[in-house]
Amino acid sequence: MKWLAAALLCILPLPAAAQSAMPPAPLADRQLDDPRLEAAARELMHTLRCVMCQGQSIADSDAPMAGDMRHQVRSRIAAGESAEDVRAWLKARYGDYISYQPELNRVTWPLFAVPALLLLFAALVFFRRVRVAAKPRR
Known part of the structure; x- marks a missing residue:
């Protein structure tokens, strides 16, 4: 019985250790200064699926992965890439599943x-x- 209690004490802290200690990406929840670029980024974010949530777009998801993806979208749009270039980059990285508009x-x-x-x-x-x-x- 003591070994069961010891095993439980070792297993119980694991979910807390699985939480990310990394801070959120800088552009995950902060909008771009240019309203035109932010609108383009938002429109793109609503057409991309969160790879963790699977039922939500990255614009609606609170998952850390979705925040990283929002950051990537905003930073690439701010750097001058088109929405289709960003979509192609994300599809190359995560596969066709990422898009709500499959080809x-x-x-x-x-x-x-x-x-x-x-x-x-x-x-x-x-x-x-x-x-x-x-x-x-x-």
Whole structure:
């Protein structure tokens, strides 16, 4: 029983140790001075997915990773890069999953093809049932 208590005392502090001791990135929550650049950065942030939260954009997420990504977006926009250049850099770094607007390529084609095939299958089933129901019974 003493070994169980000792094991618990060793395991319990682990979640607290997992928290990041790093300060947030400088531009994570601070807006750019130029309103036009900030608007471009905000628009881009709403189209990028947080890799930790997975259901939120980096603009809406409070995760430290999203803060780092917001910092990268703002600093690259402030440096003169276009939104598409920043998006391409983030996609190269994190993969196609980062974007809420996936492009059609050899990896993402099922995202586009499967819903169309399911819709076609449902239409075929529907019309076949309607045709069978419309036939006169003998």
